[in-house]
Amino acid sequence: MFGFxxxxxxFNKFADIIMKPLCYSTFVILLVGLILxxxxxxxxxxxxxxxxxxxxxxxxxxxxxxxxxMTICSVVALAFRIPLGFIINIAVAPIGAMFTLICxxxxxxxxxxxxxxxxxxxxxxxxxxxxFVIYIIIIFLKYSFENREVQEKTTAIFIIIGSINLPIIKFxxxxxxxxxxxxxxxxxxxxxxxxxxIIPLITMCLAFMFIGLLIALIRIxxxxxxxxxxx
Amino acid sequence: MKLIKKIFYFFVREFKISFKNLxxxxxxVLFFFLAIFVFVFAIGPDKQALNTFGIGIIWxxxxxxxxxxxxxxxxxxxxxxxxIVIHMGGLSYELIVILKxxxxxxxxxxxxxxxxxxxxxLVHIDYNKIILLLISFIIxxxxxxxxxxxxxxxxxxxxRNFALGSLIVMIFSIPxxxxxxxxxxxxxxxxxxxxxxxxxxLIFFAISPWVxxxxxxxxxxxx
Numbered sequence: 257m258f259g260f261x262x263x264x265x266x267f268n269k270f271a272d273i274i275m276k277p278l279c280y281s282t283f284v285i286l287l288v289g290l291i292l293x294x295x296x297x298x299x300x301x302x303x304x305x306x307x308x309x310x311x312x313x314x315x316x317x318x319x320x321x322x323x324x325x326m327t328i329c330s331v332v333a334l335a336f337r338i339p340l341g342f343i344i345n346i347a348v349a350p351i352g353a354m355f356t357l358i359c360x361x362x363x364x365x366x367x368x369x370x371x372x373x374x375x376x377x378x379x380x381x382x383x384x385x386x387x388f389v390i391y392i393i394i395i396f397l398k399y400s401f402e403n404r405e406v407q408e409k410t411t412a413i414f415i416i417i418g419s420i421n422l423p424i425i426k427f428x429x430x431x432x433x434x435x436x437x438x439x440x441x442x443x444x445x446x447x448x449x450x451x452x453x454i455i456p457l458i459t460m461c462l463a464f465m466f467i468g469l470l471i472a473l474i475r476i477x478x479x480x481x482x483x484x485x486x487x
Numbered sequence: 488m489k490l491i492k493k494i495f496y497f498f499v500r501e502f503k504i505s506f507k508n509l510x511x512x513x514x515x516v517l518f519f520f521l522a523i524f525v526f527v528f529a530i531g532p533d534k535q536a537l538n539t540f541g542i543g544i545i546w547x548x549x550x551x552x553x554x555x556x557x558x559x560x561x562x563x564x565x566x567x568x569x570x571i572v573i574h575m576g577g578l579s580y581e582l583i584v585i586l587k588x589x590x591x592x593x594x595x596x597x598x599x600x601x602x603x604x605x606x607x608x609l610v611h612i613d614y615n616k617i618i619l620l621l622i623s624f625i626i627x628x629x630x631x632x633x634x635x636x637x638x639x640x641x642x643x644x645x646x647r648n649f650a651l652g653s654l655i656v657m658i659f660s661i662p663x664x665x666x667x668x669x670x671x672x673x674x675x676x677x678x679x680x681x682x683x684x685x686x687x688x689l690i691f692f693a694i695s696p697w698v699x700x701x702x703x704x705x706x707x708x709x710x
Contacts, residue, residue, distance in 0.1 A: 386661060389654075400651055402646065406644050406709050409701075413702060414641065417694070
């Protein structure tokens, strides 16, 4: 059933089947999300700038989710010698870097009117910047080795070591007293987000996920085809 | 007994190599001093400013100068196949990495123990802080040696991007540099901060032999 996750050929066929419905649903969800953002209420303090949140928060989640997927892929690929894991690593790294960049830039644009600065050296911002640099190093590692096996495995090992950063990003707002607010999405946390804002947020998050998945599928397919040609 | 003999000869060989390459070591130390000069020229010889920024300057320059000597870890032994010979002599790659980390610490990092007090008088650091700086340097440079072994082993076959090794060391040394500067600057919390620093060292010392040995095996099988 899950053979497409192990075998590149089956993955290619699976990607061909899933591609068209994925395109349509991505378009629909993105459109619905943008309309919901337009209809969503302004914040009583922040005014209309609160709408940056609908880009910022999904990008941040997706940046971390992408790294988590890469970590799982590298562990699985190194342990069970599954080549598709390495292919996913190479294909997904620029997407994660882009999401991290979107998160940093949108956060900076949000920070200027709200906090008064483009950038502060607090724990959350710094650790996300470190995540961005780690993504960049992963992309560089791809281009610096001639032998493909060395390149794949070194990248995987580097990804596993770099995953130390993920819990630091997640818990930085709880461990240190930061300017960045703690997570307020969960209904259990005491200052939590209103329902009228969480629906567009979740929709945008789904839209970002679908966009990332779409680009990742195209990149993985390209990578598989390139490797077949090189053999 | 045999193992101890092998380890002894390993260190004798390392000592001979580093004794022959003394100019390499001295150019590392010279880089450190020269970089301090550059910093003083850039900031200005204001005594108060140098006193406040001095420890940060010294620590960041120690980090930068440690990235210069990354090639000395495995590259020469890898190129002339000495790694395989040592391995066939009965030492596992993990043990070789641990011995390399220790020898790198002794033969490359310890000369900085003499350089640091001189440098800290140049940037007007208080005398009671120099001993704290030396303590934090000993633990911090052990961490740097572990990170250096990881990065050097990863870049054994890297012939295109030479700055990448330094990048890998610098990105993982961020917690080390935070706590080792805090050890010197924050004297009230000395014991808790030094415990965190030792904990960081133990983490990196635990992972670096496995990671480096895996990368060395990978590089040797694809040489």
